[in-house]
Amino acid sequence: MSLKDMKLGRRLALSLMGVGIANPRGFAQTATYPSRALKLLVGYPPGGGADILARIFANKLSPLLGQPVVVENRPGAGSTIAAAALASAPADGYTLFFAESGILVGPTIYDKVGYDPLTLTPIGALGNLPYSLVVNPSFPARNVREFIDVLKASPGKYSYASPGVGNIAHLSAEMFQKAAGVQIVHVPYKGGTPALADLVSGQVPICFVSLPPALALARSGKLRLLALTSAKRSPVAPDVPTISETLPGFNSVASIFLLAPPETPATIVYRLNAAMRSIMSMPDVLSDFIAQGAIVETSSPKELATLFRQELASWGSIVKSAGVRME
Known part of the structure; x- marks a missing residue:
């Protein structure tokens, strides 16, 4: 690893501590991670836009990590079922979630969702739809x-x-x-x-x-x-x-991002973020995402944590003003 990479890794680890996702166990786990197949959750049924994008991503992530990446669909309740599954998964980097802004809306419209968005570990944004x-x-x-x-x-x-x-x-x-x-x-x-x-x-x-x-x-x-x-x-x-x-300033998109369970070690997050950025810079991936209507814009974990807070506030305001509520 170059001196530049070492400094970048140190800065990332420190920033992750700032959003509550650093874990000292990660430094020991990273040496062998990953040593088995990973699971990529999707909150929608097979064949839909989110599922298509997730499978494109999984097919590229597998060779980068040297392990199979299996897409698992957990549809229902605006993807909150998948988010709850992620929240209860082990914090070892083997369960990931290809998610979008719907999981930030869930806690404001459902009585019980089984997760707190701010406790989920942000790996990085991929873009928006x-x-x-x-x-x-x-x-x-x-x-x-x-x-x-x-x-x-x-x-x-x-x-x-x-x-x-x-x-x-x-x-x-x-x-x-x-x-x-x-x-x-x-x-x-x-x-x-x-x-x-x-x-x-x-x-x-x-x-x-x-x-x-x-x-x-x-x-x-x-x-x-x-x-x-x-x-x-x-x-x-x-x-x-x-x-x-026609209406200057209007902007409403669904952000798409990669998440891990709460307290996932910072070193694992760093490796996954680097892999994510590499994938999203591949010309064929860019082309495939654009074909699905996506606008690709990647981020760091810290930037995604900031986006979470911003979207929680903005979507919460819209939900409240519209009176949207589900049992």
Whole structure:
């Protein structure tokens, strides 16, 4: 290891102590870590966007660590089931979680989730996922300004579909209503696929949903893609405007990140963060993530811990103002 790497490792270890994840056992464990297969939890069913990205990541992580990395799907309750499983797993670096912002929302909308987001060990951010605002082709608006005008003319007349209560797509719609000063009735679905199916059939006129499936349907003329919820346009759809181009400052995305159980040793975290950064710089991984609508932006564990606190506050405020709650 070079002097530069030694200094970087020392700084990282000190920063991890600052967010409560350093563990002296880690220095002994690192010499043999990893010596067996790792498990990568995903909070959504197989075949979805999060699952696809997790499997791309796992396929690259395995050769870097010299051990198999097995993806394990634990869907349900906005990925809080997977987060609870991570929270109770041993702090040895063999159980990881390919997570997104939904786990930060969970404790604010469910009575019991089985974990505290701030006790989970941050390894690093991978990027974020914007959502799309789409309408049925018969809807009388072709852009965000016209969309707002239609909604203001008929408060509460129109309904919108989302992949579920508390999903970041749902909260993006709540953010939009507040920013635009409009009223739309929420119709939650069990996933983006059934929501889009009813949008295309005309059962619901508006939908907030992830970008890739919406983009495919828009290109075939089955729906109209009005805008993205991110601050910047997506590389996969550069011709699609953002809501922020009409409502300056609007930005609602789901951050995606890698987590480990509470009290995972700092040295293991350092190795996993280095592997994560290496993977996310690979051209084929960048291309695959962009194809799924993701915007790649990596971070250190300390930076992710800061992001957690910021998102907990911002999403908590949105949930409170919208009155979102689940039993």
